[in-house]
Amino acid sequence: MEELRPHPANSSPLTPLGFLERAAYAYGNCPSIVYNTTIHTWSDTHRRCLQLASTLSSIGIKRGHVVSVLAPNIPAMYELHFAVPMSGSILNTLNTRLDARTISILLQHGQSKLVFVDHQSTSLVLEALSLFPPNTKLPILILIADDEDSTPTLSPPSFDFMDTYESMVEKGDPNFEWVRPESEWDPMVLNYTSGTTSSPKGVVHCHRGLYIVTLSSLIDWGIPNRPVFLWTLPMFHANGWSFTWGMAAVGGTNVCLRKIDVSTIYALIKQHTVTHMCGAPVVLNMLSNSLNSETLNKPVKILTSGAPPPAPVLLRTESLGFVVSHSYGLTEAAGFVVSCAWKPEWDMLPATERAKLKARQGVRTVGLAEMDVVDSESGVTVKHDGSSRGEIVFRGGSIMLGYLKDPVGTSKCMRENGWFYTGDIGVIHPDGYVEIKDRSKDVIISGGENVSSAEVESVLYLNTAVNEVAVVARPDKFWGETPCAFVSLKNDLTQRPTEKEIIEFARARLPHYMSPKSVIFRDELPKTSTGKIQKFLLREIANAMD
Structure with missing residues (x-):
């Protein structure tokens, strides 16, 4: 077979643009x-x-x-x-x-x-x-x-x-x-x-990369032909996780939305019989925690990514009729490349356990060649025990070509060993599923112990008075750093909890070194346009505190 080589007939450049031409025919x-x-x-x-x-x-x-x-x-x-x-x-x-x-x-x-x-x-x-x-x-x-x-x-x-x-x-x-x-x-x-x-x-x-990630995303989420897709995810954010091109591939209906508004979203879901939508965890929180929240007549599949979604938020969202899938990706990977592939036996578990499992990031999608969690320095894979931490790394066709005009930045994350280093800290569970424990910059080191801000946030979300929460490091002369929680409370409370009560709530459920040592109440937490809480702004506030 050595004489068989690539030929113009089998070597046309892969591009997602061809999906539109096919959609016009089909x-x-x-x-x-x-x-x-x-x-x-x-x-x-x-x-x-x-x-x-x-x-x-x-x-x-x-x-x-x-x-x-x-x-x-x-x-x-x-x-x-x-x-x-x-x-x-x-x-x-x-x-x-x-x-x-x-x-x-x-x-x-x-x-x-x-x-x-x-x-x-x-x-x-x-x-x-x-x-x-x-x-x-x-x-x-x-x-x-x-x-x-x-x-x-x-x-x-x-x-x-x-x-x-x-x-x-x-x-x-x-x-x-x-x-x-x-x-x-x-x-x-x-x-x-x-x-x-x-x-x-x-x-x-x-x-090529966008072609691969588009088809991979459609397959992984199991999107059928002619879905009705509501654009609650900004198209400017990683090109709408490549579903811009994906909807053409399957002949979907793109329901466009200028501004995120909970009542409008529920109205459009009813009017157009929406089947699919995407959004950061903050969108899930809005949909499930608003005075305008509604129980759906028909299930709507919603894909969330951008940050580890707290299990309580997942539980509330699914109780309204949304079928939540959790994914993980980043701009450099052109969308999501890891998803919590659901196992049938998990359906038999209690709702709280299902929500915890769904909060994990999961396994690589079919379009990603390999994924691992490794020691950042040695490159050695961490133990599959759900507790040994390392940096999440990828390799595959949807990884970026590089950063424009930044060869140094490109080489730092796309290393000679063939891996793309995400900068995110995670663990591998015994079943092979990866779970993010923190963005590397969000790890709090208190008295030599690593504190996962995501874990602390997930516990605080269990408090029924909490609307949103973000935990960052606050400098401490003795411990080096301690967890500081920024909390926004629900609007309809008859009695607002105190800082002491929030701290005691956390201490009853976490080791004391992981519990917040300070709580700052705010009407609203600062966010990016894609719904991610801007922790760098909160860190600046925490750093300036006496």
Whole structure:
């Protein structure tokens, strides 16, 4: 068989963009996008993306150029996930909650040629461009004027905006031959990790990696053809965990949602018979802990990731009819690559035990080649005992090409031994399931003992008065560090617990060295746009405390 070699017939570059073309044939008259009163079919979406890609090419956007977008989960945001790379350029989705200074830094770092801007973010982007160095060539601005929103908008073309989104779609050629990748290793997206300013971490993914993670995610979650997917997960966050392209692969209906609101979410679930949705644990907490929470008429599958979800939150969410799956991933892996694959025998366990099992991260998805938990220095695998800690490492096709313009940062996590080092601390249970114990920076070392902030948080969530909690290290002259809990309480309490009562609650359930030594009550905990609690801000507060 030695004479058999790769041939053009079997070596076409893998890319998730082809899913859209297939959807137009297989699901042409089926709904692709629903947003308020707007409904598109897959034939519509395919045509509109080709037309937009055509217009981008006609104004000089070429292979390798970066095109940015600052928009919430509206139809244009979805279409741009196909149209931009179909022009040969690289898609860069920006976090809508960033400030002007950070957006300016990221646009300059990525050297964006063009920026699509939602009408509610125009002043933000214009301020960001004003911070560019003098005599710098600014990117072209295209306004996304949302006809479905009642908020007043600009009326471009204007001095600052070259054109509108819909105008660019209308001008394009529906028969445009989209620019296929020359190699499946060609860059397709540029995603910035959260919290990057002075040293931006621009994660670059190729067509091949996104193809692999998209199909892997569909298989792992068991998504059937023609699901109804509610976009509660920001599309700018790791491209919606690659379900942007995944919904085209299975002909799903994308129910778009501009803003997260509990009552609106429940209304859309009923109106469109939603079958699937995603969100960080904070979304689960909102859905299950709100005055507007409802018991569902039909089960809705919800995938959560971003932080270890507390077992009490999982239990409350599932009691309403949501079927929760827990996954783990990161921007550098293009989405989720580990999931809590459910075993039938676990269905016989009490609800509290099922919730604890589901809070674990689990096993690698089919698209990831290998996963391990190792000693960060020696690289030796830790014992499969559920208590020996190490750093979680991956290898597989969906791992990033690297950080843009940062070879040192790339080499630190993508090491010569062939592993990608996540920086997350975990254990391996005897059954082979991995569980995150902490982000490496969130481990609290108190008197020489490692304290898992995630474990302490999970216990505090058992307190029925607690709405949200985050535990960080507070400097201590004797112990070095002690756990400090930031707590927001539920709004409908008749009696609010004291700091002493919260500490005593924890001590009754944890070793004393793990229990919080201080509790800070806040109306709301600071969060990123993807729902992650901003622990770095809380650490700054704790560090400044006497």
